[in-house]
Amino acid sequence: MPVGVHTSIAGGLALSVDRAAELGCDSMQIFGRNPRSWGFLPVSPTDVSLFRKRRTIAGIWPVVIHTTYLINLSSPDDANYEKSVDLFKNELMTAEDLGADYLVTHLGSPHELGPEFAVERIEDALAATAKSPYGKKTMILFENTAGAGNSFGSDLAALGGLIERALGLGLPAGICFDTCHAFAAGYPMKTACDIGGLVKTIERDVGLENLKVIHLNDSKGEFGSNLDRHEHIGKGKIGLEAFKRLLTRPGIRDVPMILETPKKTPQDDPRNLRVVREILKERKKKK
Numbered sequence: 001m002p003v004g005v006h007t008s009i010a011g012g013l014a015l016s017v018d019r020a021a022e023l024g025c026d027s028m029q030i031f032g033r034n035p036r037s038w039g040f041l042p043v044s045p046t047d048v049s050l051f052r053k054r055r056t057i058a059g060i061w062p063v064v065i066h067t068t069y070l071i072n073l074s075s076p077d078d079a080n081y082e083k084s085v086d087l088f089k090n091e092l093m094t095a096e097d098l099g100a101d102y103l104v105t106h107l108g109s110p111h112e113l114g115p116e117f118a119v120e121r122i123e124d125a126l127a128a129t130a131k132s133p134y135g136k137k138t139m140i141l142f143e144n145t146a147g148a149g150n151s152f153g154s155d156l157a158a159l160g161g162l163i164e165r166a167l168g169l170g171l172p173a174g175i176c177f178d179t180c181h182a183f184a185a186g187y188p189m190k191t192a193c194d195i196g197g198l199v200k201t202i203e204r205d206v207g208l209e210n211l212k213v214i215h216l217n218d219s220k221g222e223f224g225s226n227l228d229r230h231e232h233i234g235k236g237k238i239g240l241e242a243f244k245r246l247l248t249r250p251g252i253r254d255v256p257m258i259l260e261t262p263k264k265t266p267q268d269d270p271r272n273l274r275v276v277r278e279i280l281k282e283r284k285k286k287k
C-alpha cells in the first residue's frame with residue numbers, strides 16, 4: 001500500500017519529489033502553486049520535464065495535487081465564483097502538465113445559502129470543466145471536510161452525488177477521505193464496530209471503488225467538534241488503536257495514503273511515516 005506525505009514545493013516543483021524520495025515515500029502530495037495567491041502562471045516546460053523525470057526515477061505513485069484553499073466552488077458571490085472556477089481549471093491543467101494522478105479539492109462554502117445551492121454551483125463548475133480541454137487525464141477527487149461553519153462537503157452522501165454527476169459529464173472523479181475531517185464531522189471511528197460502520201457508510205454513500213486517496217491525520221479536535229486541526233498519528237483524539245483497525249480493513253488497506261500531519265520539526269514526517277509503516281507491518285504478520 002502506497003504511503004507518503006504532503007511535501008513542500010519551496011525552491012521549485014521538482015524539489016518536492018526529492019523531498020518525498022528522501023523520506024522514502026511511495027506516494028506524495030503537493031500544492032501545484034503558491035496556495036495563497038490568485039495569480040496563475042502555467043508551469044514552464046523545463047519544470048514540467050524536471051518534475052516528470054525525477055518522479056519516474058523516484059518511482060512515486062500516486063502523485064496528488066491539492067488545490068489552493070482560495071478556490072470556492074460553492075461561492076454565492078458571482079465574481080468570486082468565476083475566479084474560483086477559472087483557477088480550478090488552471091490547477092487541473094497544471095496537474096495534467098505534471099502528470100499528476102489526482103487533483104484533490106475542497107468544495108468551499110455557500111455561506112448562508114445552504115447545501116442545495118452549493119451542489120448547484122459545483123455542478124455548474126463541473127460542467128464548465130467538462131467543456132475545457134482538461135479533466136480527462138488527472139482525476140478530480142472531492143475531499144470531505146470537517147464541517148466548520150457553512151462549509152460544504154462534510155457529508156459523504158453529498159460527495160457521492162457529485163461523483164455521479166461528474167462521471168455523467170465524462171469527468172473521472174472520486175473522493176479523498178480525510179480521517180481527521182471525518183472524525184471532526186461526526187463519523188465515529190473509535191471502536192471496531194465504528195470502523196465497520198464507517199466502511200459500510202463509505203461503500204453505501206460513495207462506493208469503495210471511488211475511494212482513491214486517504215488523508216491520514218489524527219485530530220486535535222474532539223469527535224463532532226467540526227474543528228479542522230490535524231495531529232500526529234496516534235497522538236490525537238482518534239488514537240492509535242483506531243488507526244490500527246482502520247488500516248486493516250479490506251476496502252481501506254490498499255488505498256494510497258497521504259499524511260498531512262504537523263511539521264514542527266524535521267523529525268515529524270519520518271516519525272509519522274514510521275508509525276504508519278509499523279501498523280502495516282503488524283497487519284502483514286497477522287495475515
Ligand SMILES: [Zn+2]
Nearest residue numbers: 066104106143
Ligand atoms: Zn485538504
Ligand SMILES: [Zn+2]
Nearest residue numbers: 143178215260
Ligand atoms: Zn486533508
